[in-house]
Amino acid sequence: MTDGRRARGEQRRADLVAAAAALVRESGPDAVTHRAVAARAGASLSATTYYFADLDELLAAAGTALAAGWAAHARSTARAGGAPAAVLVDAVLPPGDDAALRAHYEHLVVAGRLPSLAAAYRAGRAELDAAIGELGLPWSPQALVALVDGAAVAALSEGLPVREHVHAVVALAL
16 A cells, blocks of 8 residues: 555544544434444545444544543643643533533443443543643542532533533532
8 A cells, every 4th residue: 555545544544533523522422323424524434334343443433532632631721720620620621611511421421331432431531530630639630530520410410500510619629
């Protein structure tokens, strides 16, 4: 395979992973089908089966990409500095409004039902924890992420403004 063909193939695979990740993030893992990913990536339907043995492999690749993105977001937020409680909240919560946060937490809960996606998230958790550890707070990264996640889920389930509620809970805890 020539370098040009290899590069195009790697780009096509990356486009398919990005499309699958976007579908997971926006509509949940159940939205990931060969047809939906191909359409989102502007690729032929056969491309998804050429680059991935099955949907599990595609979901695992999407999960790996999503987890890496969360860790990169957390790391860049942590390095930007600021008040520790605010930085923690901004590092753990994904960007977006309450609807985006609801979609994020809904898809995380569903991900646990899919072994390939759950395994990708579990593997990526170390990167997220390392980024949160850079904040130097006296709690473990796992406890800090759980604090933010728990406050976010409580706000979502109670119809409260998510970021405002999470900031208040984290400020009380820290």
